[in-house]
Amino acid sequence: MTSDPIVEIDHFRMDFGSTTVIQDLSFEVRRGETFGFLGSNGSGKTTTLRALLGIYRPTSGRLLIDGTPFDPDSALRLGYLPEERGLYKKESVIDVMSYFGRLKGLDKREARRWSMEYLERVEIADKARTRVDKLSGGEQQKVQLGVTIMNQPELLILDEPTKGFDPVNRRLLMDIIDEQRASGATVLMVTHQMEEVERLCDRIILLKDGAARAYGTVTEVQEEFGGLTIILDYAGALPESADYGIVSQGGGRAILSVDNGADLAGILRALIDAGMTVTRFEPRRRSLDDIFVEVYGDEAGE
Amino acid sequence: MARHNLRTVIGFELGRNLSKPRFWIITLVIPIALMVVFALVLLSNTSTSATTDAQKNAHISFSYRDRSGVVDAALAAELGGTPTADPAAAIAAVKAGRSQAFFDYPADPSQHAVKVYGQDRDVFANGVYGSVAQSLLQLSAQQKLDSPKLVQLAGGGASSVTVTYRDGRETAGFNGLIAPILYLVAFYLLIILLGNQMLASTLEEKENRVTEMILTTINPTSLILGKIISLFALGLVQMVVFALPLVAAYALFRTQLNIPTLDLSHLALDPQQMIVGALILIGGFALFTGTLVAIGAIMPTAKDAGPIFGILLVLIFIPFYIMTLVVSDPTAPIVELFTWFPYSAPVTALLRNAFGTLPLWQGVALAVELLALAAIVLRIAVQLFRYGSIEYGRRVSLRGALTRRRGAATQPSAETAAR
Secondary structure, X not given: OOOOEEEEEEEEEEXXXXXXXXXXXXXXXXXXXXXXXXXXXXXXXXXXXXXXXXXXXXXXXXXXEOOEOOOOOOOOOEEXXXXXXXXXXXXXXXXXXXXXXXXXXXXXXXHHHHHHHHHHHOOOHHHOOOEHHHOOHHHHHHHHHHHHHOOOOOEEEEEOOOOOOOHHHHHHHHHHHHHHHHOXXXXXXXXXXXXXXXXXXXXXXXXXXXXXXXXXXXXXXXXXXXXXXXXXXXXXXXXXXXXXXXXXXXXXXXXXXXXXXXXXXXXXXXXXXXXXXXXXXXXXXXXXXXXXXXXXXXXXXX | OHXXXXXXXXXXXXXXXXXXXXXXXXXXXXXXXXXXXXHHHHHHHHHHHHHHHHHHHOOOOEEEEEOOOOOOHHHHHHOOEEEOOOHHHHHHHHHHOOOOEEEEEOOOOOOOOOEEEEOOOOOOOOHHHHHHHHHHHHHHHHXXXXXXXXXXXXXXXXXXXXOOEEOOEEOOOHHHHHHHHHHHHHHHHHHHHHHHHHHHHXXXXXXXXXXXXXXXXXXXXHHHHHHHHHHHHHHHHHHHHHHHHHXXXXXXXXXXXXXXXXXXXXXXXXXXXHHHHHHHHHHHHHHHHHHHHHHHHHOOOHHHHHHHHHHHHHHHHHHHHHXXXXXXXXXXXXXXXXXXXXXXXXHHHHHHHHHOOOOHHHHHHHHHHHHHHHHHXXXXXXXXXXXXXOOOOOOOOHHHHHHHOOOOOOOOOHHHHOO
16 A cells, blocks of 8 residues: 555535535545545435546536546546446346456457456356346346456445345455455445444545545544443442443443543452452443444434 | 447447347338238239239120220121110110120210120129220220321320429439438438437436446447447448348339339439438438437436437428428428428428429538537537436436536435435
């Protein structure tokens, strides 16, 4: 990974009539990193990606890929898995894959060869001559994924990649993302799966009300939102204290929240001194899931 | 890359259409229907001809009364006729079955009909009586003319050759009409046969939700141009297939099918008419294609787009309601209106061009108008596809799609705004 940005979004604003979807958004994605683009439903993530890819024109601001506005005719190898997915339905799998392969710059033979190898890998090579609309939903997802990565993309943009995927295809997708990362691709992904983000992403941005709520590495965002949580297994009565907050308790387990830099040893000592039997005292950074709930929790009921 | 992709789109679109049974079923329906009609006509002509010959050559015995004095007695006797002065007895003999037929020739056969009485054979065989009666009269009349020349002229065998001039130059007449009118035929075939495919060409991406994938893979201009070029090529394939039975029928069964001889040596090709016609055809095709593609980009489904296609079809047929004026009075205001209104212009102008009533300056101006408008409409179509086709499953606001490219001043769908 280098600090050289492949995606630059600078003071992006997007209005639809009187509705402002994005107010003023700026961030960049560095070459070779895996970047998580997070936000609740309706926060403008897909709009941002579409504006970045030239499907929408921004109201104002600059959205650049490789230093210029996106142009499908440019030399950049892009793989894009949109949230709204579809393929030509009446043609055979191999014809559709070859067509996209050729549009992405492969010659006919190479496109067919790559497609057959991919179909063998995902175990649907026997469906190569089958019409796309005769495939199951899971098989269509595999084909769609193949089309997305068939030109060894330098930049892979995935909009909710695991949406609608069954566990088998989700695993396949994750393996493929890992492979793409390993081969040097930059990955920009929109997702609601926080465990995926924690496992895959180098840096993230949280979008709220059309602006960045948090931006940085996963650790930086966790630290920005503060603190640690302590998982406490105990017997006895849990006293209240100014040194921690009780997030939840019951069944002999409590989750406490403490500020960064809190005296953890002092808290443990105080609990023991209060007559409790402590069998587990495990401090952790706050999970992205907790942070996500904190940032967007007020929108959940909307 | 753009050129490579244009070729790829053309190859894909051609391949997928030519490999579909539906395309060939639609394409072959008309030629097969034509061949069936030709076969029926052929059979019918053979049968009619045989029947007529049989009737003409049929030998019957009959009596006749001639008040005209035209009938030649020797000829009548040769054909089996016997003169009689008592028509009532002759009719009674027919009724009683003693005589096959009786012909009563009036004093002036050119003014009054010959009355023919005969024994019933069957509906078709009964025609023999009339045939013999008329043949006898015709042959007798010809014998009274002692000149073969007069006989031919009396039979309407005179021909004429017309030479006309315009601006001091000889005009081509009917022979000059044939080649440029083919442009009009081509225009109709292209629009009627390919209209629905033009309409569906961009709807498919929308209905299958391929828009985002495709827009990030290929420039929409290349995509749409590729689709249009492949449609044009498909239209040519269809026209060749349609023409095959006509050419075969002309080459093999021209006489039997009563197809007039096409003497290509007399076919007049006026370069001005041919060039202007070609430009108007191309301009008209491009305009209608662009418009249909634009409609496809706006409408959510082919079903929704159908009624608008219907309106366009009406516009290409409307000029035929003023066909007489187009030919006889091309300067009439309604003809001028139809000539210059873009969507009725191709048909009206191609008609006028064929009849030689479209001045060169008007032809050139119309071609420019159609091509310029086609370029604008195609650009709008690309724009609508690029910024409008993302609205899956709903009709796109024209204003919305066109203004969105500049940052949008209109309300998006709830679905779009929610992302």
